[in-house]
Amino acid sequence: MIGKPITGRSFGGCVRYIVDKPEAKILFAEGVRMQNATTLTNDFNLQRKMRPELGKAVGHLVLSWSKEDLPKLTDKIMLEHAKEYMQKMGIRDTQYVVVRHHDRLHPHLHVVYNRVDNKGATITDKNNYARNIKACRELTLKYGYHWGKGKEQVNRQALNGKEKIRYELYDAIKAAMKTSKKWKELEAKLTVRGIGIAYKFKSGTKEVQGISFEKGGLKMKGSAIDRSLSFSRINAQLNRNQQVQDYHAAREAHQPPLAQQLRETIRQDIHAEHRHSPNASGVVENLLNILLSPEFVPSAPDPVGDAEIARRKRKKHEAEQSQGVTR
Numbered sequence: 001m002i003g004k005p006i007t008g009r010s011f012g013g014c015v016r017y018i019v020d021k022p023e024a025k026i027l028f029a030e031g032v033r034m035q036n037a038t039t040l041t042n043d044f045n046l047q048r049k050m051r052p053e054l055g056k057a058v059g060h061l062v063l064s065w066s067k068e069d070l071p072k073l074t075d076k077i078m079l080e081h082a083k084e085y086m087q088k089m090g091i092r093d094t095q096y097v098v099v100r101h102h103d104r105l106h107p108h109l110h111v112v113y114n115r116v117d118n119k120g121a122t123i124t125d126k127n128n129y130a131r132n133i134k135a136c137r138e139l140t141l142k143y144g145y146h147w148g149k150g151k152e153q154v155n156r157q158a159l160n161g162k163e164k165i166r167y168e169l170y171d172a173i174k175a176a177m178k179t180s181k182k183w184k185e186l187e188a189k190l191t192v193r194g195i196g197i198a199y200k201f202k203s204g205t206k207e208v209q210g211i212s213f214e215k216g217g218l219k220m221k222g223s224a225i226d227r228s229l230s231f232s233r234i235n236a237q238l239n240r241n242q243q244v245q246d247y248h249a250a251r252e253a254h255q256p257p258l259a260q261q262l263r264e265t266i267r268q269d270i271h272a273e274h275r276h277s278p279n280a281s282g283v284v285e286n287l288l289n290i291l292l293s294p295e296f297v298p299s300a301p302d303p304v305g306d307a308e309i310a311r312r313k314r315k316k317h318e319a320e321q322s323q324g325v326t327r
Contacts, residue, residue, distance in 0.1 A: 001063065001064070001065050001069075001081070001138045001139050001140045001145050002063070002064045002065075002136060003058075003061060003062070003063050003085060003135065003136045003209075004061070004062040004064075005059070005061055005089065005128045005129075005130045005132050006059075006060040006061070006062070006120075007056040007058060007059060007060070007115065007125050008056060008058040008060060009055055009056055009057070009058060011040075011041045011044040011045055011048070011057075011058050011112070012037075012041045014058050014060050014112055015037045015040045015041045015044070015112055016037045016041075018097075018099045018101070018110040018112060018162070019036070019037045019040065019097075019099060020037055020045070021101055021103065022103070022142050023101070023102040023103065024101055024102075024122070024147070025075070025099065025102075026097060026098070026099050027075050027078070027079045027098045027099065027100055027109065028097070028098045029096070029097040029098070029146065030094075030095060030096050030097075031043070031047070031094070031095035031096070031114075031118065031173075032044060032095050032096075032097055034097070038095060040112075043095065044058075044095060044112070044114050047094075047095055047114050047116055047118070048114060048116050050116055051116045051118035051120055051121075051122060054115065054116060054122055056115070056125075057114060057115045057116050058112065058114075058115065059091065059096075059111075059112065059113040059115045059123065059125070060110065060111070060112055060113075061086070061089075061110065061111040061112075061113070062083070062108060062109075062110055063078075063082055063085060063105055063108060063110075063111070064107070064108040065106060065108065065145060065146070066106060066145065066146035067105050067106045068146040069107065069145045069146050070106075070107050072143075072145070073107045074269075075100060078100060078107065078109055079098055079109075081143070082098050082109060082111055082141060084139065084234055085135050085136075085139060086111065086113070088131070088134070088135035088138065088139075089121065089132065089135055090124065090131070090133055091113055092117075092301050093117045093118050093119065094111065094114045094116070094117040094118055094123060095113065095114040095116075095118075096111055096113035096114070097111070097112050097113075098110075098111050099111075099112075101172045103306050105157065121163065126192075129162070130224060133195065133224075137142045152271065156171075161257065162218060163253070165215055165216055165218050165220075166224075166225055167221060169195065169213050169215055169220065169225050170225050170226055170229070171221070172190060172193045172195055173190065173195070173222075173225070173229055173234075174228075174229075175214065176189040176190055176193075176327070177237050177238070177241075178234075179241075179276055180238055180241065181238055181241045181242040181245060182238060182242070183198040183235075186234070186238065194215055194216075195213055195214065195215045196213065196214040196215070197211065197212070197213060197214075198211070198212045198213075198214065198219070199211055199231075200212070208231055209231070209232070210222070210223075210230070210231055211230070212228075213229075222234065236269070240266065240269060241266060243262055243266050243269075244266065244290060246262055247259055247262040247263060250262060296315070
């Protein structure tokens with residue numbers, strides 16, 4: 001299950017989009033008349049007048065499921081999940097309408113709600129992004145819905161806005177992590193791609209408690225981009241990369257005791273991560289064999305980063321030549 005919370009200014013445009021679409025089906029409405037798009041819009045706007053200073057009074061939710069879940073999802077079940085999702089998002093005591101669409105292969109519905117509640121108070125949209133992720137994860141686990149195959153399977157071309165930047169950050173950080181052993185290395189590789197890092201320190205100390213990444217004016221916590229990008233998990237990956245390099249160096253230097261010691265350290269770290277996995281011992285040994293195989297070299301060059309550096313050097317060289325600068 002995936003949710004997408006949106007805020008907007010015009011009830012008219014939003015309502016017409018979800019209600020007048022071919023094969024759209026209104027599943028439920030609260031506090032508004034379901035006659036047509038015009039009556040829905042009028043009722044939303046009437047309540048909106050209780051807080052005229054609120055520019056973005058329109059709340060719009062898109063809830064989607066995998067096509068593998070289609071046999072489990074009747075109109076009634078989807079409506080129940082929409083209501084449960086709204087409760088988890090703190091959307092209550094307000095007008096709303098739930099509409100199911102059939103224009104895509106995967107089951108999905110839309111909810112339009114009034115951010116001015118029945119008492120004239122504003123329904124906050126603060127932390128909507130994090131609350132949405134948490135709510136969708138909880139509902140997916142609770143009802144046993146299909147888990148996606150990971151961010152690698154997401155169609156980047158279809159993304160825009162914050163989600164587009166989020167996946168750009170995810171791809172860049174994951175690529176840089178594979179070949180970095182120190183934080184300075186990681187920082188340098190991300191800087192080349194226009195990504196900044198900000199550390200959160202424990203009050204009055206130099207102990208790092210969290211990390212954020214910034215690109216294009218948008219700043220996001222590592223754990224909000226993906227759980228694998230928290231400070232502790234990135235730090236663990238960098239340490240492992242260093243251990244793997246040290247292991248190969250010890251073998252090349254014909255130091256079997258040191259190599260064996262490093263191998264055991266890496267094995268214990270992997271086991272701690274996967275101790276709750278089914279067949280944990282098999283998973284650990286497979287990962288260990290992959291990491292320590294001669295073909296696995298974490299210090300390999302970063303093609304994207306190196307290409308960008310080369311491009312910048314070439315551009316600088318061409319500029320110097322055009323200005324008559326020689327070396």
